[in-house]
Amino acid sequence: MSGERVVVGVSGSLASLAALRAAVTEARHSGRELTAVIVWETPEGRALSVRHPDRIWAAHWARQARKRLDQAFEEALGGTPTDVPVRKLVVRGGPGRVLRDVAHKEGHLLVVGGRPRAWWAPVRQYVRWNVRCPLLTVPAPAHPKRAAWTLRRVGAEDFIKL
Known part of the structure; x- marks a missing residue:
């Protein structure tokens, strides 16, 4: 299985955390390398950053993406698994194209x-x-009805113990 890998797109959303867990399980069962990919772009977008590049600003956003990727591993798995070869990629660009380019062989699983x-x-x-x-699409975990509505109305005072 040399060169074969399980590629997973990570954004930090609940669905991407579920996808990360499923990708690790698949990598364990198949003996493939896990390649976790997070894609980033500067807030002003590609067009403006090409015309007026700022390396310091770009490096800042790349570091933020790396932190989100590491945090996703913590939240989904409690850390980076040690029983599977893991490769973490932080790539600038559009998510669809980057994932297509990383998962470019038939022996890969996206x-x-x-x-x-x-x-x-x-x-x-x-x-x-x-x-x-x-391509394996993993759904986000279901949440109780109205949970999002309730959580939007929670304030700091709701967490204070009296």
């Missing part, structure tokens, strides 16, 4: 997360039509 009914999700649609390798 794992992405997504909300169950978000069939229109641009990254998922892009990789679905543009990668040659198998």
